[in-house]
Amino acid sequence: MNKARLNFSLLLFLFSAILFHSCKSRATVPLKKQGVLIFSLTKGYHHASIANGIEAFQKMGSENGFQVDTTADVRAFTSENLKKYKALIFLSPTGTSVFNDDQKQALKYYVNQGGGILGIHAATDFCYEWEWYGQMMGAFFLKHPKIQEAKLNITMPEHKINSGLPQPWVHTDEWYNFKYVNPSIHVLIKIDETSYTGGSMNNNHPISWFHEFEGGKIFYTALGHTKECYTDPLFLKHVLAGLKWVMQ
Secondary structure (H helix, E strand, O other): OOOOHHHHHHHHHHHHHHHHHHHHHHHHHHHHHEEEEEOEEEEOOOOHHHHHHHHHHHHHHHHHHHEEEOOOOOOOOHHHOOOEEEEEEEEEEEEEOOOHHHHHHHHHHHHHHHOOEEEHHHHHHHHHOOOHHHHHEEEEEEEOOOOEEEEEEEEEOOOOOHHHOOOOOOEEEEEOOOEEEEEOEEEEEEEEEEHHHOOOOOOOOEEEEEEEEOEEEEEOOOOOOOHHHHHHHHHHHHHHHHHHHHHO
C-alpha cells in the first residue's frame, strides 16, 4: 500500500470513528428524556402527604427505569430545563399567581411540544387566575367534605390506565368537588355521590381523567390527599398507569 492510500485509509478510519461517536452520543440523548420532574410548591395549604408522594415516585422510578427530580421552585420552569423531562408531576401544589409570564410560556411550550403532565389531588387547587392552566389540568377545585370512604365507578374499564382496578373501587380520601370541568376531558373514574356525604355535582362527578391538550398528554387524579394513599397498591397502580400513559 502506498503512502497516499495509507493516509487516505487512516483519514477514513478517523472519520468513521468520529461519526460513530457522534451518532452514539446523539442516540443517548433521548434517555435523558425518561426523567420526570415533581413540582410541589405550596403557597396555600401544604399537604403532609407530599413527602410520602415523593418517596413513592422515587421508588416507582427505581423500579421502572426513570429518573425522578424534585423541586418547589418556579425558577425550574424554563424551556431549557423542562425539555429534559418526559413528564412533569404536579404533586398537590397550591397557590395563585405563582408563575411569571416567562414561566407560563415555558410550561405552555413544554405542553405544545408533546410534554406529559400528571396532576395529583391539589393540582386543581392551583393557579386559579390562569384560565389556560385550568383547561390544561382539566378542572378547578371548589370545596371538599371530610375525609371518608366512598365508592368509585370505573367509567372506562377498557382503558389501560384503569387496568386491574376493581369495579367498583372502594377508597378513602378527601373528595374534591369542582367549580369548573373542561368538557373535553375523557373521564376514567367517577365517584358515586350516594356512597358518601358532601358531593355537590348532581352525581355526575369525575374524579380521574385524561386528555390530549394542545400537543401534550394530561392525566389527573383527585385521589392522593392522605399519606396512606402512597402505600396503597391500587392507588399506586392507578398513578403509575397514568404516568406511563403521559410518558408515551
